[in-house]
Structures are given as C-alpha cells and as structure tokens.
Amino acid sequence: MSMQCCCPPKGLAADVFTESAAMFKAIADPHRLTILATLARASEEVCVCDFTEGLPLNQPTVSHHLRILREAGLVTCERRGTWVYYELADGAHERLSDALASLLKPKVKT
Amino acid sequence: MSMQCCCPPKGLAADVFTESAAMFKAIADPHRLTILATLARASEEVCVCDFTEGLPLNQPTVSHHLRILREAGLVTCERRGTWVYYELADGAHERLSDALASLLKPKVKT
DNA sequence: TCGTGGTATTGACAACTTTCGATATAAGAG
C-alpha cells in the first residue's frame, strides 16, 4: 500500500543562500586562498606585484583573482602612485564565519 | 632608476590550500547550501526523497550534489531499507570554520 | 522469482571558470 514518503517536506528556498554561496565561491580556489592567507599574515598591505611574483600565474590572471575577491567584498585596494595595494577587508573573516554559522549552527541543542 | 619592487616576496605555496579550497568548493553552491542548512536544522536524518521534493532539481542532480558533499566529508549517509538517510557529518562545522580560521586568523594582534 | 519504487551512475550538453596573450589605462620620471 505504497508507504508515503519518509518525512514531511521542509521549505528552505535556495535563493536565501545565493549570497553566501557567492562568497564561498570566491574563496573556493587555492590561488585565491593563497592571496587571502598572504593578506591575513601581512602586517602591511600587499602590492599586486608581490602576488604576481609569488604565484605561478601571470599578471592578468592574478588581476582576475583579485577582482573576484574585491567583488566579493573580501579585500579592498588602494592605489598609491603606480602601485595598487590590497588588504583584507574589515570583517572579512567575520562575514565568512557568520555565513557558516547561520547555515550550520541553528541546530539548537536545548 | 628603476625602483625595486615594493616589498619582499612572501613564500606561501598554493597547494597548501588545495584541500581547504576543495572543501569550500563543496559548499559554494546554493543548492548544496540548502541541503546543508536543511540537515543542520533537522532533528533527525533526512531522506533523499525530501531533497528531491524540496529542491527544484530532479533526482539525479540531487544525488550528484549529495555525492559532492559526501566526498567532501561534510555529510554522511546510511541506507535503511529502500531509503537513504543523510545527516551532517560530525565536526562539519568545525572543519569548515577551522579552515577559515587557519587562513584568516593568523594575523596576531599582540 | 518477479515487480515496484527509491537511489546512484552514466553520458551528453550548456554554462561558467581559469588561464593566457594582446592591449588598454594610469601615473610617475625625464
């Protein structure tokens, strides 16, 4: 007699998560993680040329990755003369871990 | 006279981050985030048919997303009769936020 | 054993990503 499906369906619209997904997508690449880690460890802002030297990528590609991080709001940049310096955006870590928490934490254990 | 480049190069091999990047890649999709959030909010394990009903995807696609989460070690599954039940892997949240922290935290503020 | 229904895998295709060379823009030096 056709047992009904196991449990009642939950709602949970996917587009609630589009924003978080975009942010995670921005960090879902080894080179971009390297860039972020470098920025996090740096005591000063880091100039683009350091990345083009430090990464096995050439300059347009580095620029592309920096743009993705910029558009995700995870880094900021400032032009100083000919050079452009990048640093970790304020609250970058917080925004990421908040996104994680709001996804995974709500399992309230009373 | 050709000023040297702005600052000394840092090391920081990219493949240190390949593993973290893979994990973040697994969560870098709205539908997979929806799955994770559902699991996190569920008091019990959730059966696949719930996802196929709840998501605007059809069954093979859901299965594909579940596989990616499984292979990233973020969910586990158990077959019970005809149904397969998924739940959040132990320490899923911890592994993700640890990866975040080891990336972004080392900026020690003395 | 056969049929049925839930889940996984396969194969194909469109869309998106990563990467690079070529080129454009921006800014200081002369």
Added chain:
DNA sequence: CTCTTATATCGAAAGTTGTCAATACCACGA
C-alpha cells in the same frame, strides 16, 4: 609630451561544473 612601469580589461582556448534523460542498482513485498 613621451617613455616606462604597474595594473586592469578584453578575447579566446581549455577545463570544470550543473543539469537532465536514460539506465543501472538495490531492497523490499508478493
């Protein structure tokens, strides 16, 4: 203004990903 150097953008090639239809697999019930 012109040259040079640092960074960004463009356009194309190669690889990866999300999706689905078709099909295979698995477990139960008759």
